[in-house]
Amino acid sequence: MxxxxxxxxxxxxxxxxxxxxxxxxxxxQLQRRRRTLTLPGPQSCEQLRQAPPNDFHSLCEQQPIGRRLFRDFLATVPAYQEAVGFLEEVQSWELAEEGPAKGSTLQGLVTTCAASPGHPHPFLSPALVTKCQAATTEEERASLVELAKAEAMAFLQDQPFLEFLASPFYDKFLQWKVFEMQxxxxxxxxxxxxxxxxxxxxxxxxxxxxxxxxxxxxxxxxxxxxxxxxxxxxxxxxxxxxxxxxxxxxxxxxxxxxxxxxxxxxxxxxGGDLKFHIYSVGEQGLDMSRVVFYSAQMTCGVLHLHSLSIVYRDLKPENVLLDDLGNCRLSDLGLAVEIQDGKPITQRAGTNGYMAPEILMEKASYSYPVDWFAMGCSIYEMVAGQTPFKDYKEKVSKEDLKQRTLKEEVRFQHDNFTEEAKDICRLFLAKTPEQRLGSREKSDDPRKHHFFKTINFPRLEAGLVEPPFVPDPSVVxxxxxxxxxxxxxxxxxxxxxxxxxxxxxxxxxxVPIAWQEEIIETGLFAELNDPNRPAGCGEGNSSKSGICLLL
Known part of the structure; x- marks a missing residue:
């Protein structure tokens, strides 16, 4: 049968x-569809043009199409392109691996800043140039490069930005914004x-x-x-x-x-969720290299949410997903909540086995530290193949699990725990929020813990660290x-x-940023901007924007 x-x-x-x-x-089929597409005409942008333009950060840094077109505009003015080139060199230095080469790059940047008197940089102040000429220590040079970076950015936000708003490049941006609003x-x-x-x-x-x-x-x-x-x-x-x-x-x-x-x-x-990889692929638990890598990316995700005054409340391996390359992302923000005016939360929410003691206690309030407790639970589970207060497949009531979470100290019986892994789990799983890693003081940054000693966080955030595991593309x-x-x-x-x-x-x-990333990544941005693109069946009636052709 x-x-x-x-x-x-x-x-x-x-x-x-x-x-x-x-x-x-x-x-x-995709090529046929694309031949019917065309950008809306300039006349359809009048309403957007009358509205106040986005601020520099939103338009030229956050939005991918805005960033691309602003860069294209800057490339048409040598003085502006010089500032862009300098900022790119600074970024290369910031993301370089530690070592002699990074020191040489820093020295080169300071030398660039300390230009000869007859050839001053338009984006640097004379006072900063003088300081760069006198710098002797690496600490001084690093500090001065940061100041030079700030001055170069301020320069681009002034006259170049105003000229961009009056240029055909901004007109093209408005056309894409109308296209985005379909x-x-x-x-x-x-x-x-x-x-x-x-x-x-x-x-x-x-x-x-x-x-x-x-x-x-x-x-x-x-x-x-x-x-x-x-x-x-x-x-x-x-x-x-x-x-x-x-x-x-x-x-x-x-x-x-x-x-x-x-x-x-x-x-x-x-690539599936981390719970699947912990329990359904090979032996239970993950290699320590993977645990450190995923924990680092999860930590960056939680810190981003906290920077927006958001408490996640549902951090667990099941909600951490892998992409094609093996990088992970937090998902399912259905229980996330925004902190209003610094007031703590009183409503109980979360998943049993990952909820912090202050969520479980009667008439208690809580805030950001609950996410760090869940981080401790997740790291423990990735290493041991079980959560800290419940054995794998153990039948235990919600009340028993609650009492274990409130009263029992975490134990490390699995051979895979390193001393650094034990230490970070103990700190994340502290019963009181004031003693918990990530919330002991304002500057308490989990990324500084020696568990993450192999992680270069600026390079990780720039996508330059190679994942230790790549999912099989032929597997669902x-x-x-x-x-x-x-x-x-x-x-x-x-x-x-x-x-x-x-x-x-x-x-x-x-949603603007994700949509614009899609348009650039899939080649549609370059295709519709190509002045030599043959006229498709979507063109011909200039009174219509071409948006209807998408549907």
Whole structure:
């Protein structure tokens, strides 16, 4: 007899893997679609032009297309290009491996700053040039280069930025912004297999039809949301994801609605979650090189959330996902909450086995330190293949686990624990927040712990550290579709005007940074900007923006 469930899974996986392989602009169907696309004309940008322009940081540093076009503009003015070249040299020095070569680069930068009197740099003050000429120690040189970097940035934010706003390069940016603001619906995507399920719906793989980019789509059932009063939580997760911009946290690219669902389209992490790798690949637990690497990236992700006044509240290996290259990102910010005016949180939330003592205690409030406790639990689990207060597959009640977390000290019985791993776990798992690593004082930075002595954090954040493990591209790191339970139909729920307003507030379309990264990464930016591009069937009527052709 044919195993129809197994056949369905094979077909779903094959289609999904094929889509991942053809996600570049090389398929004939994708090329045909792209030939119909065109940027909206300048006349469609008038409303945007009348609005105040973005500040320099948002327009020329955060937004990828804005950054690219500002760089293109600067390249047309030699004095401005000189400042860009200097800043690139400074960045190379900052990201260089420690050693003699880095010292030589620093010396070269100071020599560049100390230009001859007849050839002063337009972006440096005479006072700073004089100081650079007199610098003798490495500490002095490093300090002066930082000052020179600040002056070069200030220079670019002044007259060059104003000239950019009056240039054709900014006109082109506005065209791309109008393109970015197009309506988004389920017709924008091709849907593939289900990857998992959450409390309000399933997560499936999708592909943007016009770029080939693959994403994960979290589909929230509208009726289920209303029945379970989950609207506020869904909107909070969406708004937090919009604010986040870190290589160590999943990115939100689109938020839209279909007839039955609210959809969050996010980074597709093909390598599976850390829980899968801890328990389902080889022996339980991970090699220490992987534990250190993932912990470093998780720490950077948590620090980014805290810098935005956000407490994660659900850090655990199951919520840490690997991408194609083996880098990890925090996911599922459904329980994340923003600290308002520095006030602590009182509502209990989290996952049993990872919740800090202050969450479990009656009538207690808590704040950022709970995430560091969960970090300690996660590091312990990656090393030992079990959580600190519960053996693997041990049956234990919530109350027993709570009492163990509140009263028992952590024990290290697994042979894989190094002294550094034991120490960082003890510090993260301190019972009181005031004694916990990351929250003992304002400047308490977990990245400085000797557990991370092999990690160069500036290079890690720049994506220059090679992951110790790369997922197999021919494997689908997800449950078989037959193992993912279907949701039952929700009955007896009707929508009113208030619901419609909520759906519209949620469905805001493309998220600028992630969308612009997609456009550049998939080659569409270069293609539509090419002045020699042959006219496609999408052109011809200059009164239409060409956006409709996407749908």
């Amino acid at each position: 044919v195993d129809m469930g197994g056949l369905d899974n094979l077909i779903a996986n094959s289609a999904y893997l094929q889509a991942r392989k053809s996600s570049h602009a090389d398929s004939k 309506p988004v619906s389920d017709k924008y995507f091709e849907e593939f297999r289900v990857l998992g399920k959450g409390g309000f719906g399933e997560v499936c793989a999708v592909q943007v039809k016009n770029t080939g980019k693959m994403y994960a789509c979290k589909k929230l059932d509208k009726k289920r949301l209303k029945k379970k009063n989950g609207e506020k939580m869904a909107l909070l997760e969406k708004e937090i994801l919009e604010r986040v911009s870190s290589p160590f946290i999943v990115s939100l690219a689109y938020a839209f609605e279909s007839k039955s669902h609210l959809c969050l389209v996010m980074s597709l992490m093909n 790191y997800a449950k078989d579709i037959g193992e993912i339970e279907d949701f039952s139909e929700v009955r007896g729920v009707e929508f009113d005007d208030k619901d419609t307003q909520f759906f519209q507030r949620f469905a805001t379309g493309a």
